[in-house]
Amino acid sequence: MEKNSIVASIRKNAEGYFGRGEFFCSEAVVHTINELLGWPYAEDVVKLASAFPIGLGKSGCLCGAVSGGAMALGMAYGRKHGEPMKEKMFPVSAALHDHIKSLYGSTCCRVLVKGYEFTSPERKAHCVKITGEVAAWIAERLLEDPEIAQKIKMTSSQFEE
Template sequence: MEKDLRIEEVREQAEGYFRRGEFFCSEAVVHAINGFMGWPYPAEVTRMASAFPIGLGKSGCLCGAVSGGAMALGMVYGRRHGEPMDARMFPVSARLHDHVKSLYKSTCCRVMVKDFEFASPERKEHCVRITGEVAAWVAERILEEEEKR
């Protein structure tokens, strides 16, 4: 029960950041996950996610929430200079991709929002939900990793 509450809290935080206009999708995921992890990185790490919204700099390609989720996974499974790659990094990133694709039929921003007018509140709410879903999925992976220790 505690695990589910923590996951929902992260979902709501990420969604709230985006809904209120404090961050875009990728930034909201990175910021929420950094906080969820107890701020192991300075809050400024969120700036690294600022190029990814609206499909990588408004290009409409890879969903910003997915990009932010991959960056957040890097906070857990990433390496430092001179270290070997953590064997879990690529499989967990691929699972994130596959999870989003199974829910939304794509990870391409323009495909995921094609049924909405871009400036509409409905499109924004759709993207808010995707952002929350990615943050919750990443938080669940982090908690699973903690349970293994």
């Protein structure tokens, strides 16, 4: 399956999970990337992302989608106790931050939603779009990594539309 099709499917899946109310932003990204990677972690790993929506527990700080994205990158580039830090972890995580900041002017939830009534459909649509962007950006990076892309292509039939 072509990279662009997989990325578009990942965007759609993450947006769908959040848009339908099945998950919040951080959870949608973690669940979607775990799925993309072929479920290397049990489905309940999404629980780790449950404290991050609305800027870390509704505090309005770091965008939940970005937090979930950093956790999702850890699924691919993280380490276990006793292992050295993988060289890609910090640069790719920083690049996610910089990408969202360049598109939206901030990674702070309260800044990203400024001017929206929190309960409005417009604010939710805006956050759904950011969630999809984070998931798609991560999927694209992972598909550009030959070691990870090889594993994804073996399970990519699940993303065919």
